[in-house]
Amino acid sequence: MVFEGLADRLQQTFKKLRGRGKLSEADVSEAMREVRMALLEADVNFKVVKDFIGKIKERAVGQEVMQSLTPAQQVIKIVNDELTELMGGTQSRITISSRPPTVVMLVGLQGAGKTTTAGKLALSLKKQNKRPLLVAGDIYRPAAIKQLQVLGEQLDLPVFAIESGANPVTIAERAIEYAHSHARDMVIIDTAGRLHINEELMQELKSIKNTVKPHEILLVVDAMTGQDAVNVAETFNNELGVDGVILTKLDGDARGGAALSVKAVTGCPIKFAGMGEKLEALESFHPDRMASRILGMGDVLSLIEKA
Amino acid sequence: MGFFDKLKAGLDKTRKSFTEKIEQLVVGYATIDDEFLDDVEAVLLSADVGVHTTAKLMAEIKSGIKSKEIQAPEQLKPFLQTKISAILAEGATPDRLFAAQPPTVIMVVGINGVGKTTTIGKLGNYYREQGLKVMLAAGDTFRAAAIDQLEIWGQRTGAEVISQFEGSDPAAVAFDAVQSAKAQKADILIIDTAGRLHTKANLMEELKKIKRVISREIPDAPHETLLVLDATTGQNAINQARLFGEAAPVSGIVLTKLDGTAKGGVIVGLKAELHVPVKWIGVGEGINDLRPFVPEEFSRALFADK
Numbered sequence: 001m002v003f004e005g006l007a008d009r010l011q012q013t014f015k016k017l018r019g020r021g022k023l024s025e026a027d028v029s030e031a032m033r034e035v036r037m038a039l040l041e042a043d044v045n046f047k048v049v050k051d052f053i054g055k056i057k058e059r060a061v062g063q064e065v066m067q068s069l070t071p072a073q074q075v076i077k078i079v080n081d082e083l084t085e086l087m088g089g090t091q092s093r094i095t096i097s098s099r100p101p102t103v104v105m106l107v108g109l110q111g112a113g114k115t116t117t118a119g120k121l122a123l124s125l126k127k128q129n130k131r132p133l134l135v136a137g138d139i140y141r142p143a144a145i146k147q148l149q150v151l152g153e154q155l156d157l158p159v160f161a162i163e164s165g166a167n168p169v170t171i172a173e174r175a176i177e178y179a180h181s182h183a184r185d186m187v188i189i190d191t192a193g194r195l196h197i198n199e200e201l202m203q204e205l206k207s208i209k210n211t212v213k214p215h216e217i218l219l220v221v222d223a224m225t226g227q228d229a230v231n232v233a234e235t236f237n238n239e240l241g242v243d244g245v246i247l248t249k250l251d252g253d254a255r256g257g258a259a260l261s262v263k264a265v266t267g268c269p270i271k272f273a274g275m276g277e278k279l280e281a282l283e284s285f286h287p288d289r290m291a292s293r294i295l296g297m298g299d300v301l302s303l304i305e306k307a
Numbered sequence: 308m309g310f311f312d313k314l315k316a317g318l319d320k321t322r323k324s325f326t327e328k329i330e331q332l333v334v335g336y337a338t339i340d341d342e343f344l345d346d347v348e349a350v351l352l353s354a355d356v357g358v359h360t361t362a363k364l365m366a367e368i369k370s371g372i373k374s375k376e377i378q379a380p381e382q383l384k385p386f387l388q389t390k391i392s393a394i395l396a397e398g399a400t401p402d403r404l405f406a407a408q409p410p411t412v413i414m415v416v417g418i419n420g421v422g423k424t425t426t427i428g429k430l431g432n433y434y435r436e437q438g439l440k441v442m443l444a445a446g447d448t449f450r451a452a453a454i455d456q457l458e459i460w461g462q463r464t465g466a467e468v469i470s471q472f473e474g475s476d477p478a479a480v481a482f483d484a485v486q487s488a489k490a491q492k493a494d495i496l497i498i499d500t501a502g503r504l505h506t507k508a509n510l511m512e513e514l515k516k517i518k519r520v521i522s523r524e525i526p527d528a529p530h531e532t533l534l535v536l537d538a539t540t541g542q543n544a545i546n547q548a549r550l551f552g553e554a555a556p557v558s559g560i561v562l563t564k565l566d567g568t569a570k571g572g573v574i575v576g577l578k579a580e581l582h583v584p585v586k587w588i589g590v591g592e593g594i595n596d597l598r599p600f601v602p603e604e605f606s607r608a609l610f611a612d613k
């Protein structure tokens with residue numbers, strides 16, 4: 001499971017800390033050095049780590065904490081607070097427009113999981129009694145249209161595609177007309193994978209955005225991504241204005257830190273998590289639960305209460 | 308554009324963010340102090356070099372300072388370049404293996420979406436251009452339209468594609484493909500496989516089975532097992548290499564998507580920890596965007612001046 005490696009490292013550090021009665025500033029510093037390493041090994045962006053550790057140190061070596069009866073627990077609680085904050089605080093959902101159709105556009109780097117996620121989102125909306133329309137906006141990747149059509153067939157949902165050379169802007173525009181005339185209340189637009197530094201293709205996304213005015217632009221981010229995740233997310237956000245992030249491949253053993261940094265740097269909330277290749281494998285993302293899980297907080301919180 | 312220029316252009320972003328940051332540091336500091344060293348460490352970490360390898364390089368820098376090999380900030384870049392080149396070059400093997408008797412069988416594995424199928428298209432083209440007869444096997448029978456995708460690459464490169472249906476047993480596809488390659492005297496057979504996470508035991512078993520079927524037909528095959536890694540991947544690449552290596556001994560790595568801003572530094576960490584050679588790099592989605600990996604050229608491009 002994702003974050004597991006990070007969780008193990010942090011919990012080990014805190015176990016050592018808890019073994020001690022009183023804490024010196026050196027004890028806190030030593031623990032923070034370990035937390036720093038754990039976060040860096042988990043691919044949390046190094047700038048984010050620096051800020052994070054700075055904040056915790058500042059709060060933790062304050063008089064109040066150091067002189068309390070249970071300094072270790074207090075430090076852990078501070079880490080928990082800051083980690084929850086880092087992951088976005090509370091759960092976020094997608095906005096449903098009061099005037100259908102609600103238009104959702106998926107964007108991201110090559111191979112991140114956009115097309116699969118389009119299928120997953122459509123299934124989840126279908127289960128909520130919505131009438132989604134999938135739109136094949138990737139005209140570049142070999143068999144990308146076919147891929148979405150196969151998913152549409154599996155889901156028994158319509159897929160809007162124009163196979164004879166129309167550009168993605170026209171496709172999106174015509175898809176919205178189709179949604180109106182066929183009473184589809186959700187439109188999910190798949191787009192081609194692209195590098196954030198590819199100006200021509202970023203321009204194409206802007207044109208789609210300006211033409212169909214999506215209610216939600218969701219950035220699909222692979223949980224395995226390293227330090228570069230932050231540059232990618234910042235550029236997509238600056239160019240397009242991203243409303244939320246979908247993390248994919250959380251069923252692996254990625255430590256997932258880069259993804260956490262995306263929230264910290266762009267402010268875009270993580271809305272969903274992809275947990276597998278199957279179309280059912282999409283979950284809502286809960287920052288507080290995730291933070292507790294990483295720190296093994298069930299355990300820790302009860303200790304704090306006892307103290 | 309010559310080969311070196313192309314490689315340099317492909318790695319331009321890497322070079323910019325990495326080398327230029329170090330250059331900025333060099334200009335920003337008159338003397339080497341702790342703060343300077345912290346910043347150097349940050350540059351390495353942000354290039355995905357990884358905690359362990361960064362620690363190792365930092366220790367070397369510190370001993371270089373002690374021994375007076377590094378006396379001023381500007382000596383740092385050449386020092387690091389030498390160290391990183393050494394890591395990359397260590398144990399470098401010839402870049403391609405050929406079977407004593409054709410067909411040479413190449414199996415391509417990796418997690419989801421890293422660029423396996425695209426790499427196979429490019430690789431097929433590379434060998435076709437050398438006048439070899441290439442066949443491709445559509446061993447991804449799981450992902451929607453994966454077979455269609457490979458067939459389009461087959462048309463682009465003029466390589467025959469052996470396929471069955473979505474949902475077929477991939478080992479059966481591999482069996483068919485090896486039979487056809489032998490019967491039709493193909494020089495190279497490249498087998499695509501479905502993306503799979505290295506943590507899924509049942510899928511790793513499936514990979515072993517495909518490999519067993521191939522070896523039963525040609526004892527020393529697959530002659531090459533390429534693990535495809537995405538350059539944007541962080542430290543997880545090391546787990547991927549380790550676990551795929553356990554399921555099917557990996558003979559080489561293909562590092563894709565180096566045309567982005569990802570710094571590809573994970574190669575250095577990977578090489579330092581696991582000693583698997585990188586054989587190819589992908590620098591785009593086009594048919595010609597695959598290059599043999601040459602350690603000296605890679606580190607030279609990484610550190611090349613503007």
Ligand SMILES: Nc1nc2c(ncn2[C@@H]2O[C@H](COP(=O)(O)OP(=O)(O)OP(=O)(O)O)[C@@H](O)[C@H]2O)c(=O)[nH]1
Pocket residue numbers: 108109110111112113114115116117138141144191192193194248249250251252273274275276277281419420450502504
């Ligand atoms: N294990 C796992 N695999 C996933 C997940 N989401 C997507 N995938 C797989 O990742 C690979 C790439 O997914 P796609 O949906 O084709 O990615 P994409 O972003 O549309 O790719 P391009 O269109 O080429 O840019 C496929 O093999 C998917 O099955 C996930 O949550 N977990």
Ligand SMILES: Nc1nc2c(ncn2[C@@H]2O[C@H](COP(=O)(O)OP(=O)(O)OP(=O)(O)O)[C@@H](O)[C@H]2O)c(=O)[nH]1
Pocket residue numbers: 110111141193195417418419420421422423424425426447450453500501502503563564565566567588589590591592596
């Ligand atoms: N920019 C860039 N994109 C690449 C490169 N190699 C592959 N891609 C893109 O990455 C995406 C995924 O490539 P695929 O070849 O389908 O990946 P895969 O590993 O076969 O994916 P699955 O079969 O779904 O696991 C596609 O959009 C490719 O065009 C590269 O070197 N650079």
Ligand SMILES: [Mg+2]
Pocket residue numbers: 114115116138141144190191192193
């Ligand atoms: Mg796609």
Ligand SMILES: [Mg+2]
Pocket residue numbers: 423424425447453499500501502
């Ligand atoms: Mg594939």
